[in-house]
Amino acid sequence: MLNADPDIKGIYMQAGGVYLAPTLQTLKSKGMLKKAGEDGHIAIVSNDGIPQEFAAIREGQIDATVSQPADAYAKYALRYIKRAMAGETFEPGATDHGSTIVRLPNGLLEDQLPAPLVTERNVDDPALWGNTAK
16 A cells, blocks of 8 residues: 555554554555654554554554453453353343443344543553553
């Protein structure tokens, strides 16, 4: 894309764990990796909320990431499996853990756990799962 459009203004990465390092390296090798706030900075938003993205936000390399709460996905998936195996059924509505269960167009239910946008303002929030990974 950079060869086809070297005047690119923004990049969205659908998976920071896969695309963060090669994207930053490509921009760096082309002299296009500028810190947020500098002339020529390319706005970069990612999607995972991993520690490496948080470090890149702190360094001004990327602007934001969507914190996909991997720990909560696993926790509640196991919780729902155990409860379903015990015969419990579920309905759309608010949960006891700050999310909402919705019915998808295919009829299945989905617990829409919060996935906050992380920027320089909240990157150090200890509640973000990316800050709890060791």
